[in-house]
Amino acid sequence: MPVTTLRAGGPERLGEHVLVGRLGSGGMGAVHRGRAPDDQRVTVKVVRAEQAADPKFLAGSAVR
Secondary structure (H helix, E strand, O other), X not given: XXXXXXXXXXXXXXXXEEEEEEEEEOOOEEEEEEEOOOOOXXXXXXXXXXXXXXXXXXXXXXXX
């Protein structure tokens, strides 16, 4: 999957992960390519704010 540049004004870091590009977006949010502290490549999904505030959504997700 092609990686595009991060969007201006968007996050460059989420938690301990440094974001290096954007993989895409959809109805749930955006997906980014990142690097973990041990330099391992990771994929980071960022859900939309309205979903992040929905207890039913969070109960069924892998958000930690």
